[in-house]
Amino acid sequence: MKKLMKILLLITAIFLLAACNGNSGKTEEEREKIEVSGGRTMKWSLDSDPKTLDPQLNSATGAGSVINNMYEGLMREVDSKLLPAMAESYEISEDGLKYRFHLRESRWSDGKLVTAHDFKYAWLRALDPKVASEYAFQMFYIRGARDYYEGRGAAEEVAIRAADERTLEVELETPTPYFLNLTAFYTYFPVRRDMVERNPDKWAVDPELAVSNGPFKLAKYAISDEIVLEKNTEYWNAEDVKLDKIVTMIIGDSMTALTAYEQDEIFILDTMPSQEVMRLQLEDPTFRILPMLGTYYYIFNADREPTNNVDVRKALSLAIDRGAIAQGVKRGGEIPARGFIPVGLYDSEGNEFRERAGDYYISSGGADIEKARALLAKAGYPGGAGFPKMTLLYNTSDSHRAIAEAVQAMWKEGLGIQVELMNQEWAVFQDSVKLGNFQVGRASWIGDYVDPMTFLELWTSYSGKNGAQWRWTEDGRFPENKRYDELVEESKRVSGAKRDGKLYEMEKIIMEEAIVAPIYYYVDQVMVKPYLKGWNKSVLDTWYFGNAEVVR
Structure with missing residues (x-):
């Protein structure tokens, strides 16, 4: 498999000088x-x-x-x-x-x-x-x-x-x-x-x-x-x-x-204020952008109204202008996302996974409002009429808030629906998503190892990170998730092109089921x-x- 791009960092070994003098007489x-x-x-x-x-x-x-x-x-x-x-x-x-x-x-x-x-x-x-x-x-x-x-x-x-x-x-x-x-x-x-x-x-x-x-x-x-x-x-x-x-x-x-x-x-900064990123890039010589294997996305609770309707989920996803968020809100080199797997991962033949998998139904430009409205109407909410109360949950952060406010405005203008915003402290937020106490939630995933499976295995029925509550049951709920489980297990028994095909099919399922709305792929903005x-x-x-x- 083609090697992932490497981070080029200077690692030196310089022995420290003697400890500072002049402490006598100090408080x-x-x-x-x-x-x-x-x-x-x-x-x-x-x-x-x-x-x-x-x-x-x-x-x-x-x-x-x-x-x-x-x-x-x-x-x-x-x-x-x-x-x-x-x-x-x-x-x-x-x-x-x-x-x-x-x-x-x-x-x-x-x-x-x-x-x-x-x-x-x-x-x-x-x-x-x-x-x-x-x-x-x-x-x-x-x-x-x-x-x-x-x-x-x-x-x-x-x-x-x-x-x-x-x-x-x-x-x-x-x-x-x-x-x-x-x-x-x-x-x-x-x-x-x-x-x-x-x-x-x-x-x-x-x-x-x-x-x-x-x-x-x-x-x-x-x-x-x-x-x-x-x-x-x-x-x-x-x-x-x-x-x-x-x-x-x-x-x-x-x-x-x-x-x-x-x-x-502090000597390190790796959480940048969105409104300061452009200035810091221009003015601070310590600002740098490193590669990162990660996707920022919204997760839909597939087991709770109104996001238990796949047409609603797709409509909400299509109404998001990812370019406007990446370039107008984040402004730090983030890449608008049109699939769940980020750039920088490759299949067994050396093809970049993202390039070969394509963009699915997500527009390569801005939001696709016409298609989003049609799907919302198909779900029973023409022009947003009768759409139930819905809350977008995010963990406390000025960056997450800015993105949530932008998406809230996009959904109001493009679909005619009102969405409330709610923030929670990190520990509470993690529990809310894990237990399914939300409708739409802010989410992100940074790879745990360098392989597409680190993103795909999240959505098995047995994954503790499947916050979408998208799990098949014996009574026939979420049959696509049963097929998904089978693909994951099958992929472990094959290699090469056969394994690649199963990985591509997995991403296609989660995108067609729209349990997530990918928003952008991370880059790593750090100042040291x-x-x-x-x-x-x-x-x-x-x-x-x-x-x-x-x-x-």
Whole structure:
């Protein structure tokens, strides 16, 4: 398969100068300011409190970056390269089904040895139906995993074996070319049973319990304030970790975050105020645009009126002027979306998936109001007459609000319908979508690995991320979803052109069912202070600071 475009980042290794002098005679507050602004502390921000820092329960990219710096999987992606991490080496059987990982000698932040048993415990925990991990489906590649999760099998039947303290053996259901990539994803990170079981609900945010095996460990967690990570001196590669501390501030307003960046209070900005993007591109030399595998979209609840009508869903999608949003609201190089799979992914023959799949029914220009009105009339609402009350839900953010207001105006002008807007804080919003407590919701998906399946597997009946509530049932509801499940399973048993055909058919189904309205494909707008060196951000929107340092 054609390789994905790589992020070209400068990664250097410069030893820090001696610590600052002149602290004598300073007040405690002044000494603290000197420490935080020194060369061994990195400061950045998140736009909301993480719902969790539990590797098996997290499903958000912001928290994922914090977790990615606290923990380490068998493999790690750095600078678009997959590198051995906790796995010092590994072997794969000729049929691609069996993996044997040999763990390097490494310790948890409290000094205890990291073992194959820790990985086995974490992976089975993700599959435990009582834990209810939204990402359990990412483990279904392992033989027996789905049966255990769905109650048809036992944990002992899942093909994960700790042969000894430092040897982990895994058997897959079918050959999975990207399985190694999955082991670099946070759901596959190890956790310690004794710490989890001491406080199952709160262990991951308690510095006394959240022992970690990555380059940093949790030192402080203050809700709506900051998360502080400190260097993990027990990390196997600690001698190459140059930062002593990472201070993650919670800044909900993007303008406030921009001010903090411009005043050197944070070193990274990756949530741009929409109204400032053009100015920043022109005036700030630290502004850059990186590639990202992601789609911003609206999700329709297929099990709730009025969006349980496919013609309504298509009408709402067609009435959105994607170009106006990308160029008039976002203004940062985003690409108007006409399918769910973003640009930058390829099939087995080297064709870009997006180009070959086409645009479906979505206009290559602006909104298709004539077709949208016809579909709305077909659904029983000519000119919007009689259209029921509908709410568009989004998580609190000035950017999401600006897009929602633009779409609200498009639907009013183009279709004659009134739509209310509602915002919720991130943790509450995630639960609302998961439980189906919405009609139309703001959504986005950043790939977890570099393959179209990372977008397509969201919509299976068993996916914890199928917020559209589009799931077939034995009584015949959503039969297209049953076919969708079959295609996903069939695609795991074939390769090459046969697999490609099934992937293309999957996207066609979700687009024809209109459970989503793709709006734009992400690009990654970031600003990084020139004195922060060695940072890495993947096309999967994950930050890593294990090689970073501050050089003033």
